[in-house]
Amino acid sequence: MDKNNLSEFIIEKGLFIMAIFSIIIIFLIISFVLLEGLPAFEDYGFFQFIFGLTWAPNDSQYGVFAMIIGSICVTLLAMLMAVPLSLLCAIFMAEVAPSKVRKILKPVIETLSGIPSVVYGFFGLIVLVPIIRENFGGTGFSMFTASLILAVMVLPTIITLSQDSLRSVPHEYREASLGLGATNWQTIKNIIFPAALPGIITSIILGMGRAIGETLAVIMVAGNVVQIPNSIFDPVRTLTANIAIEMGYATGLHYNALFGTGIVLFIIIIGLLVVANYIQHKYKVDVGGGYL
Amino acid sequence: MNSKYKKIILVILIIVGAYLLINPGSNYERIDIVGSTSVQPVAEKLATEFMKNHPNIKVYVQGGGSGTGIRSAEQGIASIGMSSKELDENEKKNLTEIEIGKEGIVIAVNNKNNISELTINQIKDIFNGKVTNWKDIGGNDLEIHIITREEGSGTRSAFESIVMGSTKIKSDAIVQSSTEAVKQSVSSDPGAIGFVSFAHMSEEVKALSVDNIYPTEETISNGEYELQRPFLFLIKGKSSGIVEEFLNWVKSPAGNKIIKEEKIIPS
Numbered sequence: 001m002d003k004n005n006l007s008e009f010i011i012e013k014g015l016f017i018m019a020i021f022s023i024i025i026i027f028l029i030i031s032f033v034l035l036e037g038l039p040a041f042e043d044y045g046f047f048q049f050i051f052g053l054t055w056a057p058n059d060s061q062y063g064v065f066a067m068i069i070g071s072i073c074v075t076l077l078a079m080l081m082a083v084p085l086s087l088l089c090a091i092f093m094a095e096v097a098p099s100k101v102r103k104i105l106k107p108v109i110e111t112l113s114g115i116p117s118v119v120y121g122f123f124g125l126i127v128l129v130p131i132i133r134e135n136f137g138g139t140g141f142s143m144f145t146a147s148l149i150l151a152v153m154v155l156p157t158i159i160t161l162s163q164d165s166l167r168s169v170p171h172e173y174r175e176a177s178l179g180l181g182a183t184n185w186q187t188i189k190n191i192i193f194p195a196a197l198p199g200i201i202t203s204i205i206l207g208m209g210r211a212i213g214e215t216l217a218v219i220m221v222a223g224n225v226v227q228i229p230n231s232i233f234d235p236v237r238t239l240t241a242n243i244a245i246e247m248g249y250a251t252g253l254h255y256n257a258l259f260g261t262g263i264v265l266f267i268i269i270i271g272l273l274v275v276a277n278y279i280q281h282k283y284k285v286d287v288g289g290g291y292l
Numbered sequence: 293m294n295s296k297y298k299k300i301i302l303v304i305l306i307i308v309g310a311y312l313l314i315n316p317g318s319n320y321e322r323i324d325i326v327g328s329t330s331v332q333p334v335a336e337k338l339a340t341e342f343m344k345n346h347p348n349i350k351v352y353v354q355g356g357g358s359g360t361g362i363r364s365a366e367q368g369i370a371s372i373g374m375s376s377k378e379l380d381e382n383e384k385k386n387l388t389e390i391e392i393g394k395e396g397i398v399i400a401v402n403n404k405n406n407i408s409e410l411t412i413n414q415i416k417d418i419f420n421g422k423v424t425n426w427k428d429i430g431g432n433d434l435e436i437h438i439i440t441r442e443e444g445s446g447t448r449s450a451f452e453s454i455v456m457g458s459t460k461i462k463s464d465a466i467v468q469s470s471t472e473a474v475k476q477s478v479s480s481d482p483g484a485i486g487f488v489s490f491a492h493m494s495e496e497v498k499a500l501s502v503d504n505i506y507p508t509e510e511t512i513s514n515g516e517y518e519l520q521r522p523f524l525f526l527i528k529g530k531s532s533g534i535v536e537e538f539l540n541w542v543k544s545p546a547g548n549k550i551i552k553e554e555k556i557i558p559s
Contacts, residue, residue: 057443125473130480139437140481141466224442224467235466245469248329248357249444 033266037259044253049260055226055237057246062257064264066228070236071268073229074143074218075211078150082211083204085151086158090200093159094166095188113156121220124149129221136233141223144232149217154207161206165199166192198283205276209269215240239265321534322350327361327374328446329470330395330489331523334554335374338542341550345541349534358446362387365526371535373526376446378453390525392542393556396490396512397451397519400475400497404482407431409501412518416455418485421462426483438465439477439486447471450521451487487519491555513557523556 041049044062052063089109093102124145133140169192177187193200215238223235224245237245243258243265250258325335332355339351356364358375365373366386379389399415401407407430410418417423418436427433440461441448452461468474474486479496486497490507493499499507502519511517525542527535541547548558 125476126480129477133481139466139484141477219469220473224469225464227464235464237467245442245467246444248355249359249442251359251363 030266033259033262036256037261037263038256040253040256040260041263044257044260049257050264053228055242057250057254057257060253062253062260064239064242064257064261066226067237067239067242067261068264068268069228070143070222071212071238071240071265073232074146074150074222074236074238075208077143077147077232078154078211079204079208081147081151082154082158082207086155086207087162087200089155090159090162090166091188091193094163095184095192109156109159112152113160117153117214117217118220120149120153121217124217124221132233138233139223139235141221141235142233143222143229143236146218146222146236146238147232149221150211150214153214153217154211157210158203158207161203162196162200165196165203168199169195198279201279202276205272205279209272212238212265212268212272213240215244219244239268320348320350322352323372323535323538324352324354324364324370325372325374325525326354326356326364326370327526328358328376328523329355330358330376330446330491331361331374331392333491334392334523334551334556337550337554338547341546342538342541346537349538351538357444359444362526365528368528371527371532372538375524375526376521377449378522379524379526387526387528388531390527390539390543391522391559392525393523393551393558394512394520395523395556396507396517397447397454397487397521398490398493398507399485399500399502399519400478400488400493401485401500402478402480402482403496403498405431405498407500408498409504411503412455415502416457416459419456419461419465420459434483437481437484438462439468439474439481439484440465441471441474441487442467442469446521447487447489451519454519454521493555509552509555509557522559 040062044052049062049064050068051065052061053065054061054063055066093105097105128145128148129140131140132138132142132145136142136144173191173195174187177191178184182190218238219241222238222241224237224241225235226237226242227234229236239261243261246254247258323339325339332353335353339353343349343351354370358377361370361373361375362379362383363373364370366383373387376395379387399410405426407426410429414423414429418429419438419440423429424436425433426436438461448461466477468477468486471488471492475488475492475494475497478484478486478488488497490512493507501507502517505511505517507517507519512520525539527539531539542551551558
């Protein structure tokens with residue numbers, strides 16, 4: 001009896017320590033990024049840093065506004081392409097597809113998420129960039145190219161999660177609707193989709209988080225020019241690309257400014273997560289067995 | 293109960309094994325070389341060859357960029373820093389430079405481009421945005437797309453100091469973060485121009501003559517081809533025994549042979 005209690009105790013505390021460990025690591029990372037990034041805000045000025053239009057480390061100019069706009073535009077455009085596509089795909093897979101088709105589709109979509117981002121980037125550089133250049137002019141390195149790649153990359157996230165939430169709608173809803181004489185499509189449109197909406201919105205926000213954080217693929221196709229784009233065929237630089245491109249060379253304030261860029265990115269992603277959490281709690285729907 | 297002990301023993305064995313794998317004793321001495329990704333390939337070749345002859349010394353080569361190389365050498369994190377750009381006065385104070393060779397910077401255009409030579413001034417005007425169409429310098433009617441490297445890149449700073457003078461590379465030039473990516477971009481775009489290191493040149497893109505001189509090993513080594521930069525090893529203060537041994541070996545005929553094979557011209 002005693003021994004049982006002891007092993008229970010050890011296992012319980014062991015699990016607790018493991019859980020705490022990951023939290024500690026996250027806090028270590030956060031505090032490190034903040035410590036390294038804050039000098040940039042202090043020395044250069046917070047508003048000047050956020051709203052500055054020129055990024056020229058060699059002339060000590062560290063304005064990230066163009067890159068904030070770049071990140072947001074690339075992400076929004078990618079979501080604009082990915083959301084309709086992936087929602088329709090999720091509805092198809094959850095409600096319409098016969099189980100044989102589903103058995104093929106599911107692994108294919110999972111494979112999509114397993115492809116390393118450098119492969120997406122290389123594909124974009126070799127295939128998409130020349131196509132965009134020949135059809136739309138410019139250099140081919142553009143916001144649009146990057147968004148296209150990102151749209152494909154976030155498809156699996158949105159499809160898988162929204163499919164989960166569609167399938168977790170209680171069966172009674174479906175049966176009641178069909179029993180009242182509604183067609184299959186009417187049931188999906190009026191009953192199942194609205195009931196699954198909070199989960200779907202969460203999946204979209206998580207996809208957005210993935211899109212905004214993606215780095216390597218974007219570096220290879222976005223052109224990385226620090227400017228506010230005039231059209232979707234102009235090259236842009238995203239926040240993540242800025243950090244990855246220049247980290248190897250940065251010293252002094254430049255180094256801090258790159259961590260500052262990281263803080264900005266961090267704030268944006270935390271904002272997204274808070275919204276996702278809020279929506280889930282408000283509608284009390286849990287996706288895949290738990291809140292975010 | 294018995295199986296429980298077995299499990300515990302297994303866990304301990306795994307931990308010990310992992311420890312041994314990560315930290316395989318210290319019966320050899322190590323040299324850490326960190327820095328410029330341009331110098332990295334040749335440094336790796338040198339390291340491999342050196343280790344064959346000196347089994348009790350391990351040489352680790354890492355990239356990270358010239359900036360990282362200079363910083364790591366200054367802070368003593370690495371035994372040797374690699375840089376592909378000249379040091380400024382401040383950096384020179386703390387570090388000793390050992391030039392292992394010179395490398396050319398090649399102006400590359402698409403194979404379909406009919407231009408085969410430019411003057412330094414023309415290159416400058418292209419990169420600072422004064423000339424925007426190939427027809428202005430005798431080519432086809434095609435917009436010029438400039439592909440450049442990121443700020444801080446050794447290749448870019450060497451290019452800027454030799455070609456650009458007081459002007460700047462125009463701000464809306466496409467930035468690619470490696471020589472290979474620049475080459476890839478140029479090879480797929482008929483209107484593109486970029487600069488790549490001589491060692492990375494291949495058939496995929498066309499090298500231009502600059503001021504009538506085509507970049508070859510000969511023209512780079514005798515200095516006729518102007519676009520070139522040094523490959524430097526950096527050490528802080530006096531080098532220790534094994535580092536000294538490595539550097540001497542690099543400077544020896546055996547070392548020079550490997551440097552030459554990598555299309556770098558030993559100095």
